[in-house]
Structures are given as structure tokens and as C-alpha cells.
Amino acid sequence: MAQTRRPRRGSRAGTRSGTPRPAPKPPAADGPLVTLDIERVAHGGVFVAHHEGRVVFVADAIPGERVVARVVDQSKDRFWRAETVEVLEASPDRRPHIWAEASVERPPERRAGGAEFGHIHTARQRTLKAEVLVDALARFGGVERDVVVEPVEAALAPGVDLDAGTGWRTRVRLHVGADGSVGPYAARSHTVIPVASVPLAVRALAELAPLADRFAGARAIDLVAPSVGDAALVVVDDDRMPRGPRPTIVERVGDRDFTLDRDGFWQVHRGAAATLTAAVHDLVDGDRFDPRAANHDLYGGVGLLAAAVGDRFGDTVRITSVEADARATEHAGANLADWVGARAVTGRVDRYLDELATSAGPADLARLADATVVLDPPRSGAGRAVVDRLAEVRPRQLVYVACDPVALARDVGLLRAHGYELEALRAFDLFPNTHHVEAVVRLRAIV
Incomplete structure (x- = not known):
């Protein structure tokens, strides 16, 4: 294991990274509850329903389901956004979420982000x-x-569970909360969610992830597992560029x-x-x-x-x-x-x-x-x-x-x-x- 204290740059200039976006607002916890019939998938990991003639984009659902959802964003005239809070009629393609902390059983504002299709059987995800x-x-x-x-x-993809869709990520960023705790952001917010596991990560990173540790003053923890050599844990302190040689991998x-x-x-x-x-x-x-x-x-x-x-x-x-x-x-x-x-x-x-x-x-x-x-x-x-x-x-x-x-x-x-x-x-x-x-x-x- 390598541990250093240095910032992480964006993925590659002019390509995967871009201008930083403002932090998204956390989902509203007091919006109205609506019963919805889920019709189809939409781009962005959400699903389409209608309520009183209005389009509603719903997270954590599957086409064909009937759900109770909490409306978390009514700022647009043409559509609302909502989070599933209860499944009344489940799709046969629904499974227990591969990440317990992202499950529909948790309040939307406390669900870990980054695995928004984890409640769907893998074959159905692909369709x-x-x-x-x-x-x-x-x-x-x-x-x-x-x-x-x-x-x-x-x-x-040696070591990857292709049926469950887990164990494949060779790069993981864990964010650091104000109290020094680490975890992913909640879905569609910048709230850090403590978790007990990182199921999408390759085994070396799952074992390396410091999920129970505190990193006061740090901004994030980056975990990197190259295909050649050892996995590394990198503590990200700030946005300044480091001095001296930058570590390389193969x-x-x-x-x-x-x-x-x-x-x-x-x-x-x-x-x-x-x-x-x-x-x-x-x-x-x-x-x-x-x-x-x-x-x-x-x-x-x-x-x-x-x-x-x-x-x-x-x-x-x-x-x-x-x-x-x-x-x-x-x-x-x-x-x-x-x-x-x-x-x-x-x-x-x-x-x-x-x-x-x-x-x-x-x-x-x-x-x-x-x-x-x-x-x-x-x-x-x-x-x-x-x-x-x-x-x-x-x-x-x-x-x-x-x-x-x-x-x-x-x-x-x-x-x-x-x-x-x-x-x-x-x-x-x-x-x-x-x-x-x-x-x-x-x-x-x-x-």
C-alpha cells in the first residue's frame, strides 16, 4: 500500500473533466408523496411517470412498477423530480440492492450515490x-x-462478478465530511454517507478502503488499483499542484x-x-x-x-x-x-x-x-x-x-x-x- 498526501487532478484535461459545477442541493425531505406507475427509462438513471398530466422523473424504480415517491424538486414547470420511498407493485427484475446503503429502504437523502441501477437484475440493466x-x-x-x-x-476482467455487476472499479473516490468521516456522496447531493463496504470496487480497493477511519482536514480519499503493481491510497488535501515528480503507474x-x-x-x-x-x-x-x-x-x-x-x-x-x-x-x-x-x-x-x-x-x-x-x-x-x-x-x-x-x-x-x-x-x-x-x-x- 502506498499512502501520500497530495491532490488529485481531474481525469484528463479537455476530456473527462470540466469546469466544476456548483454543489447540488440535497433532496427535499418534505415534498408531497405521490403514487406513480413507472412507464419507461430515461437518460440519466431515472424513470418516467406521469402525475396529473405532468412528467415526473423518478429515481430507484423500474418500468412496470407502481411506487410511492416523494417529490423532491418542483422548480420546473414541465416536470418534477421524485425519489421512490415505497414499492407497491414490484417488477420481477427488482432485486435486493447490491449496496445496502443505497437501498430504497433508506431515506432518499441518506442513500449512497453511484449505484443507481443496483436494485435491478444485471440483464435488465443492459436492456x-x-x-x-x-x-x-x-x-x-x-x-x-x-x-x-x-x-x-x-x-x-479477472476477479469481476459479471452476474452481480460488482468488483470492477479500479478507481474509487471517497469524500470526507466535516467531521472527518469518509464515504460516497448521497445521490444527487454533496452529503457524505458513511458506508460499510464499496461493492463496486475491485477486491484490493475494497480491502484498502479506510471506511472506519477519520481524516480531519482532508478533502477526499482516492483509491487506485493499477493492473500492474500495488494498490494505493491517496489523501487529497487541497487543489494545489504538488511539487516534484508525480507518481506513475503501469x-x-x-x-x-x-x-x-x-x-x-x-x-x-x-x-x-x-x-x-x-x-x-x-x-x-x-x-x-x-x-x-x-x-x-x-x-x-x-x-x-x-x-x-x-x-x-x-x-x-x-x-x-x-x-x-x-x-x-x-x-x-x-x-x-x-x-x-x-x-x-x-x-x-x-x-x-x-x-x-x-x-x-x-x-x-x-x-x-x-x-x-x-x-x-x-x-x-x-x-x-x-x-x-x-x-x-x-x-x-x-x-x-x-x-x-x-x-x-x-x-x-x-x-x-x-x-x-x-x-x-x-x-x-x-x-x-x-x-x-x-x-x-x-x-x-x-x-
């Missing part, structure tokens, strides 16, 4: 996530497509090692990096791939997906990884050293593409038009500015890795308006017992 993705693609992307959310293969994917900062971005599920490597490897259309073209890995982090491309097509592949975090870019350069045509560039993706589009000569534009571009943007997606620039340089195919269905669907819609066609899609359950889902799609430029 609900598929419904959200199907709905988003239809509404925002203009695409009708069936979706199957695939579990992580057992061989890629993550192994197949036979390849990736070095990164211990507080840098890496996929959280034990099997996620290998799963996404295989998906990108498979979804790149080999008939359209030109190893000499100006291939790119945008939002490239420490080079995971660029390496997936390189491992498939050989050590002469030309590929540029673009990442806003300078430390991640430094690691990417070293991690991609096997490929003579690989390079890592530090820069915001939108600004990099602006410069690329305005400075490229005829030969450069031809190499870009023949290119394959992999992109793995933050939860907010690539957005219009990046999509417009990509469409301007018009790479032959795009492989888009997304962790938010609505952001993905919006960008698919933007790309379709620029003449790109969605050809292939795979979705993976990389966040069991939460509402999150990962998707990988391939789009091709229509000539």
Missing part, C-alpha cells in the same frame, strides 16, 4: 441501457437501429504496457481498456484503412486507442495522438514508441483541427481524406465545432468511442448532416449497476 441508446439515436441522430449492450468478457492491456500518471485518466472498469481496444481494432474497416494516410487518435490520452490501431496494422502505421493534457501526451509519446510513424501532440482538439484545416496543403488534404480518425471525447461529446472541422478535412472513416448516449447521438446527427453514414455500432456494459453505457460506432464518408 434499459440499450433502450436509452436506441431512443437517443432516433431522437437526436435520426438513426433507427437495434442495440444490444454486451457484457465485458470474463477473460478480460496498466497492462494484453501484452502491452501503458505508463501514465497515477492521477491521470484511465478506464475505470478492470476490463474496459481491453474491451475498447478490441472494439476499435474490430470496427476499423481494413479495406478503407491506409497506413500512410494522416490517421489520428483525437482525445488520445496516453495512447490506448492509437495503439489498438497500430497493433492491428503494423509498426509502419502513421498516426497522430492529440491530447490536451501535456503529461498524458508525454506518456503517449513513450507508449507509442513502437510505431515509427506515431507521434503525440499536446493541444485542444478543436484548436488542433482549426490549424490543420487552415494550414494543410493539397498533399496534406489528400492524406487527410484517406485517413481513419479515432476519437474518444469527454462525456459532453465532440460537439459542433469539432464535427464541422472533421467534416471539412473529411477523413474516410471515423471510429467514435462515447460514454454518453445523448452526446453521441447529437454528434451522429451532425455528422450525418455533413454526409457521413453510421455503419456499425457496439455497446458495452462498462459501468454495471450505474446508468452509464459505452458505445463504439463507425461512420464513413459518403462519396
Whole structure:
């Protein structure tokens, strides 16, 4: 075990992290009680019901159930938000919550957050996530497509209970309350909830978690379990950057090692990096791939997906990884050293593409038009500015890795308006017992 006192940075600059948001208000404990019939799932881990003609978004329910819910937010004219407090008619897909401190038996303001689907059987969780993705693609992307959310293969996730959806998190943040106690935040608030276990964590972190200890004056406790080496406990004191060298770790994917900062971005599920490597490897259309073209890995982090491309097509592949975090870019350069045509560039993706589009000569534009571009943007997606620039340089195919269905669907819609066609899609359950889902799609430029 390693224990140090230093802050944790956001996941990776320009990608998974963003501007800090104001602390959410705790749920109201005195709102009206309403009886609701739950109709369907909505994006964000909540479910849709109606009460006297008004939409109500309900937490901790399942479609087909009848529940009593407490309205906790009536601030919007068009909809309310509510928390289930009693299940009158349970779905056959309901199970005892995998985390006792998040159970519907507890008052909503005392439920641990971070496992909002933990009361639902795992197979049903995946169908609900598929419904959200199907709905988003239809509404925002203009695409009708069936979706199957695939579990992580057992061989890629040793130690993970795939049936229960537990034991998969290799990074855990525990917050510290005013009294020094540690725990997760309550759902949709910044109230620290003491807990007796962390069931989503890999075993090494579950054993390391200091759930009964006090950390007066600290802000948070970060637990990190790399695939190579020992797990670490990091006490986060403040937001100041540390002096001196930053600790690094090694993550192994197949036979390849990736070095990164211990507080840098890496996929959280034990099997996620290998799963996404295989998906990108498979979804790149080999008939359209030109190893000499100006291939790119945008939002490239420490080079995971660029390496997936390189491992498939050989050590002469030309590929540029673009990442806003300078430390991640430094690691990417070293991690991609096997490929003579690989390079890592530090820069915001939108600004990099602006410069690329305005400075490229005829030969450069031809190499870009023949290119394959992999992109793995933050939860907010690539957005219009990046999509417009990509469409301007018009790479032959795009492989888009997304962790938010609505952001993905919006960008698919933007790309379709620029003449790109969605050809292939795979979705993976990389966040069991939460509402999150990962998707990988391939789009091709229509000539």
C-alpha cells in the first residue's frame, strides 16, 4: 500500500473533466408523496411517470412498477423530480440492492450515490441501457437501429462478478465530511454517507478502503488499483499542484504496457481498456484503412486507442495522438514508441483541427481524406465545432468511442448532416449497476 498526501487532478484535461459545477442541493425531505406507475427509462438513471398530466422523473424504480415517491424538486414547470420511498407493485427484475446503503429502504437523502441501477437484475440493466441508446439515436441522430449492450468478457476482467455487476472499479473516490468521516456522496447531493463496504470496487480497493477511519482536514480519499503493481491510497488535501515528480503507474492491456500518471485518466472498469481496444481494432474497416494516410487518435490520452490501431496494422502505421493534457501526451509519446510513424501532440482538439484545416496543403488534404480518425471525447461529446472541422478535412472513416448516449447521438446527427453514414455500432456494459453505457460506432464518408 502506498499512502501520500497530495491532490488529485481531474481525469484528463479537455476530456473527462470540466469546469466544476456548483454543489447540488440535497433532496427535499418534505415534498408531497405521490403514487406513480413507472412507464419507461430515461437518460440519466431515472424513470418516467406521469402525475396529473405532468412528467415526473423518478429515481430507484423500474418500468412496470407502481411506487410511492416523494417529490423532491418542483422548480420546473414541465416536470418534477421524485425519489421512490415505497414499492407497491414490484417488477420481477427488482432485486435486493447490491449496496445496502443505497437501498430504497433508506431515506432518499441518506442513500449512497453511484449505484443507481443496483436494485435491478444485471440483464435488465443492459436492456434499459440499450433502450436509452436506441431512443437517443432516433431522437437526436435520426438513426433507427437495434442495440444490444454486451457484457465485458470474463477473460478480460479477472476477479469481476459479471452476474452481480460488482468488483470492477479500479478507481474509487471517497469524500470526507466535516467531521472527518469518509464515504460516497448521497445521490444527487454533496452529503457524505458513511458506508460499510464499496461493492463496486475491485477486491484490493475494497480491502484498502479506510471506511472506519477519520481524516480531519482532508478533502477526499482516492483509491487506485493499477493492473500492474500495488494498490494505493491517496489523501487529497487541497487543489494545489504538488511539487516534484508525480507518481506513475503501469496498466497492462494484453501484452502491452501503458505508463501514465497515477492521477491521470484511465478506464475505470478492470476490463474496459481491453474491451475498447478490441472494439476499435474490430470496427476499423481494413479495406478503407491506409497506413500512410494522416490517421489520428483525437482525445488520445496516453495512447490506448492509437495503439489498438497500430497493433492491428503494423509498426509502419502513421498516426497522430492529440491530447490536451501535456503529461498524458508525454506518456503517449513513450507508449507509442513502437510505431515509427506515431507521434503525440499536446493541444485542444478543436484548436488542433482549426490549424490543420487552415494550414494543410493539397498533399496534406489528400492524406487527410484517406485517413481513419479515432476519437474518444469527454462525456459532453465532440460537439459542433469539432464535427464541422472533421467534416471539412473529411477523413474516410471515423471510429467514435462515447460514454454518453445523448452526446453521441447529437454528434451522429451532425455528422450525418455533413454526409457521413453510421455503419456499425457496439455497446458495452462498462459501468454495471450505474446508468452509464459505452458505445463504439463507425461512420464513413459518403462519396
